[in-house]
Amino acid sequence: MKTKVENQVALAIIRLIAILVVVILAFLLGDILLAGVPHISWHFLTAPSQSFTSGGGIGIQLFNSIYLLVLTLIISFPISLGAGIFLAEYAPKNFLTAIVRMAIEVLSSLPSVVVGLFGFLLFVVQLKMGFSILSGAIALTFFNLPLLTRNIEESLAAVPTLQREAGMALGLSKWRTVTRIILPEALPGIITGVVLGAGRVFGEAAALIYTAGQSATNIDFTQWNPLNSASPLNMMRPAETLAVHIWKINSEGVMPDANAVSAGSSAVLIIAVLLFNLLARVLGNALYRKLTASKTN
Amino acid sequence: MKKLTKIATIILASSALLVGCGKSNSSSNASAKSNSSTQVSGKITIVGSTALQPLVEKAAENFQTDNSKVNITVQGGGSGTGLSQVQSGAVTVGNSDIFAEQQSGIKANKLVDHKVAVVGMAPVVNKEAGVKNVTMKQLRDIFTGKITNWKQVGGKDQSIVLINRPEGSGTRATFEGAVMDGQTAKKSQEQDSNGTVQKMVAQTPGAVSYLAFSYIKSDIQPLSINGVKPTDANVTNNKWKIWSYEHMYTKGQPNKATKAFLNYMVSDKVQKSLVKDLGYISISNMHVAKNAAGKVTTK
Amino acid sequence: MDPIKNKIQNTSKETRQDLYGRIISYSCIILIVVVVLSIFFFVASKGIATFTINHVNLWNFLSGKNWNPAVTDDSGHAELGALPMIVGSFGVTFLAALFATPFAVGTALYMTEIASHRDEKFLQSVVELLVGIPSVVYGFIGLSVVVPFIRHHFGGSGYGILSGAIVLFVMVLPTITSMTVDSLRAVPRFYKEASLALGATKWQTIYKVILRAATSGILTAIIFGMARAFGEALAVQMVIGNNAVMPKGLFSSASTLTSVLTMGIGNTVMGTVSNNALWSLALILLLMSLVFNIIVRLIGRKGRMQS
Secondary structure (H helix, E strand, O other), rough: OHHHHHHHHHHHHHHHHHHHHHHHHHHHHHHHHHHHHHHHHHHHHHHHOOOOOOOEEEOOHHHHHHHHHHHHHHHHHEEEEHHHHHHHHOOOOOOOHHHHHHHHHHHHHHOHHHHHHHHHHHHHHHOOOOOOOOHHHHEEEEEEEHHHHHHHHHOOOOOOOHHHHHHHHHOHHHHHHHHHHHHHHHHHHHHHHHHHHHHHHOOOHHHHOOOOOOOOOOOOOOOOOOOOOOOOOOOOOOOOOOOHOOOOOHHHHHOOOHHHHHHHHHHHHHHHHHHHHHHHHHHHHHHHHHHHHOOOO | OOOHHHHHHHHHHHHHHHHHHHHHHHHHHHHHHHHHOOOEEEEEEEEEOOOOHHHHHHHHHHHHHHHOEEEEEEEEHHHHHHHHHHHOOOEEEEEOOOOOOOOOOHHHHEEEEEEEEEEEEEEEEEEOOOOEOOHHHHHHHHHHHOOOHEEEEEOOOEOOEEOOOOOOOOHHHHHHHOOOOOOOOOOEEEEOOOOOOHHEEEOOEEEEEEEEEHHHOOEEEEOOOOOOOOOOHHHHHHOOOEEEEEEEEEOOOHHHHHHHHHHHOOOHHHHHHHHHHHEEEEEHOOOEEEEOOOOEEEE | OHHHHHHHHOOOHHHHHHHHHHHHHHHHHHHHHHHHHHHHHHHHHHHHHHHHOOOOOOOHHHHHEEEEEEEOOOOOEEEEEEHOOOHHHHHHHHHHHHHHHHHHHHHHHHHHOOOOOOHHHHHHHHHHHHHOOOOHHHHHHHHHHHHHHHHHHOOOOOOOOOHHHHHHHHHHHHHHHHHHHHHOOOHHHHHHHHHHHOOHHHHHHHHHHHHHHHHHHHHHHHHHHHHHHHHHHHHHHHEOOOOOOOOOOOOOOOOHHHHHHHHOOOOOOOHHHHHHHHHHHHHHHHHHHHHHHHHHHHHHHHHHHHO
């Protein structure tokens, strides 16, 4: 009987913990959304920001955040995919691999300030890239790499060895087994990792202050030539992201509606991350279905 | 899967290409700067003081509508960053809250100072402290830790929570220069930005700190010193002692475009409207001048 | 005869593919290692300058209790004692991990072992959403909720290690939870089925089989969480008080390596003692995360050998 009671109690405690976590999260989200949502309007989402008068929006910052995120993913995803495949499939079990793993973990625990300053001195000053989206994207890649790599490695490792053996038995090369059998199987896990990484990238401020900069230059949304300096796609323009904007108005903002803009921006950020998660999940499922079902080819 | 790897390769290649493009882009900017002999054009990079950033940013925006060939980038990073980057030549202009002479590690004689505005600062306390006026000596004793309870200066029985600025910050240098009379402040909490200090003072009972005038809102109590109120008018004749210049430093004499912009900064267009709007005091209203050593002379 | 000869003597398509794959994955991993090494080299070269150029004694740096970069002591060296910040950083990190681990493991167990599919998906989105809240926002919520709470219930100014740890607890919770979920899911199904078939209760299965099998994964999750806590700057800076003195307790204001680093870096000039000292703090941050990693690796290895 005792074990049964123990079982009940333990499971109840686990349930309670899960509920508590949901309560904490609900409180946080409620706090942010309740304060912020009333300030969100079409004008707020599209208008350029104001530095000392009220009525400013976050249009440019929002675009910058998304653009920066996309660029970061474009740079970091292929690299971490390769690295993840290496660690999961090719890495020999030796001292060198241990060092490589250690290096990746150290990279993930780097304080963002340090990465920001490293990016500032190397890209902004040394390579003369200036305060630019590109500098920011590379700095953010440093954050994203370890997270993504580790996630991809784990997702790949979670695929049963049986599948690899089956692939090998069919006479496929290891590379083909990995890319055509293991990778599609691991894709949902990888997508989750990308989302988690994207969330972190979206909210990152400290590393961007010194790399992508903290001013939003006026951009012209009718000009889509990436080489024009007013173009939204130009990668060499300084770009303040939403998270940096929140940081800036909270620390030095003098506009009368600073609190409202800050609350609204935080809410937009959370909602953006939410939408992003949903999108990624839908995409992940669709991809999984497509890639695993279309093995005939 | 071949498709996927192909896509990955394309992405890799294109990102490498774009990096390349980026580089050539900025080098063409640099060459544009060098042949700006006839017309005001070029690229100006301004880095430094976060407090000065909004003013310069807004002014730069207005300036560029009239001079479309000038490309101005304004960034924060702190006074120290501004000064060291302009000294090393990485940026065109370094914004600073303090004189270059006051910053250790900077060779001030290599830099040219352009004062663009005056900022007044005032000690602020949490509203519950019940204090509105202190003497200069009391203020100093509060920050050195000799006075630890508000009732010692006529307020409520509440212990004082000091919130200072970090060592090397421009605001702290100004405050200590005007108030501390060479004494060292007690080790205490530190916070870097005006906005955060303002929030902390507003919600922490017994808190005291100091802020630039423009951040003093209705939820905190500014202190008068020796009966003098912290107002713009009192700053212009130095009755109110805690104020400093906002500096824009260039390495040597500025080039044409930079000079045009710096002239624009001190023109009436900026001084009479923007400077006021952002809570600064116009440089042209000052009846006194202060030098790097803190000596004040009447104009 | 010829086609077969060709096939046997020449490199096969598969071998070429494999070589191609090897080259891609090896070059990616090399790139990452190069990035890490260059950051390491960069921080180290700046951080060591305090000791080589400014001649600060390393031991004094690590054990000194006074942090006054602008003040020089009797022998003409700057007064640089980083112990208060080291203690502060370790304090908030361990406390945050201590708070977060039971919550994270509990939530992860609920998600993998108890919850319905729908509940699991719901919890997962909530956890993922939490990662997206920027640290600045956490900082301000900490400032307006946690600090007054601590002040009200425990006295003092409210700023201090406990406030920092509570904010960090929420921040590292999603990291630890999602990674724990991954490692719980990686436990082979038949472990669980075998245990249940033997008549063990759900809790016995969880406690005696699943958690044991996932120990090294959970440890990694905790360390990842701690690493995030250790490196977190903006949020902690707002609630810990940034007082560079030895913390007197959980409720008096203190400072961490990152908070001092973030606040000071913009106000100091490159090449000066004050600036170099900050880089030394960054170097300590790096080395400590390295030490963390090594310890965990050892624990993980031991756990594997026993089971």
